[in-house]
Amino acid sequence: MTQALSRSNEQTNAQLFHDTEFMESLRAQMIKFAVLQVRNDALAEDAVQEAMISAYQNIERFNRQAALKTWVFAILKNKLIDILRKEKRYTSVSLLEEGAGRSDEALLEDLFNEKGHWQKDERPKKWDEPDHGLESQHFWRTFDVCLDALPAKYSRFFMMREFLELDTNEICDNEDVTVSNLNTTLFRARLRLRECLEDNWFQGEKNT
Amino acid sequence: MMKCTEATQLLSEKMDRSLSSKEKINLGVHTAMCPACRQFGKQMLSLRKISQQYVNHKEGNN
Known part of the structure; x- marks a missing residue:
């Protein structure tokens, strides 16, 4: 019985991979996040590809879209950390100049x-x-909109710190930025993100 | 007394490094008297918790 059951599970699970709409949207989200973090299309593509292959090889582990998604993102997260460590100072200096100095003052x-x-x-x-x-889903859409509204450098460092969970020394070392520059960037990212979430979720929701 | 601009910056940095004793005292005095910065500090923790769940629950149910 167990054998037959696991066979049929495998087939059901494989169908997740055949849901083109779901897979394409998942892939697009992964690429977007990977490109933001490693700033290189080819490296990002490779990391996403490897995460997908590894998911396919472990197909019996998940029976829901959410489980598959959690799995591939966990793998992707580790791959991105590896790339960031290996490709030290990949960040071009110009990126540091990026970001809205003026609108920060205004904020x-x-x-x-x-x-x-x-x-x-x-x-x-x-x-x-x-x-x-x-x-x-509504919350995460709001969160994405708020994250996208940040200058790229802000959302990149914020997610590096809070989602990839790298410590600040490591980020400074990998990216060749000073601690005070990183602290300021993280502060501004958090200031904006909390403002956006408060306005659009924590307060807005009550009024509807 | 510390300004809210300084207190919020420290509340953010507290997420990334240990504050010095002097910073802790100044910040403690400020937040004891400033409910807005106190909330800000709590929200820094919430932001971290939320970010760590990014993906995990996205499109989780239904």
């Missing part, structure tokens, strides 16, 4: 008054159940 002026204290309307509010929504 700081919007959020804080001339004495450096929060503007009344901008004070961070309590996020009721910050975990609420993590299961919903």
Whole structure:
């Protein structure tokens, strides 16, 4: 019985790979994330390809789209970390200049008054159940929109730190940036991201 | 007293390095009196938790 069952599972699971729409959207998300992190199309393609192959080889492990997705992204994450470590200072200097210096100043002026204290309307509010929504597609769409709205350098370093979970010394070493430059970038990324999530999810939701 | 601009920067850096004793004291005094920065600090932790789940639950159900 177990044999027959595992055979039929394998077939069902293989069908995940034949859902073209799902696979293409998954691949597109992986490529987008990989390109953002390694800044090289060919390296990104290779990493995604290897993650996909490894998933296919372990097909009996997942029976739902979500499980497959978690698996391939976990593999991709490790591959990207390897590439980032190997390709030290791959980041061109020009990337460091990238990002919206001016609009940062404008954001700081919007959020804080001339004495450096929060503007009344901008004070961070309590996020009721910050975990609420993590299961919903709507939340993650909002999160993606907020992440995409950041300058590329910000979202890249933010996700390197918070999703790939590299420590700051390692990021500075791999990317040849100074600690203070990285700290400032992470601060601005977090400042913008929290603002965007608060406006579009944690507050906005209540009003609907 | 520390400004909110400085306190928020430290609350972000606290996620990436250990603060010095002096920074901790100054930040502690500030957040004791400033609910907005206190919330900001909590949100830094939430942001981390959320980011670590990026992908995992995306399109998870239905």
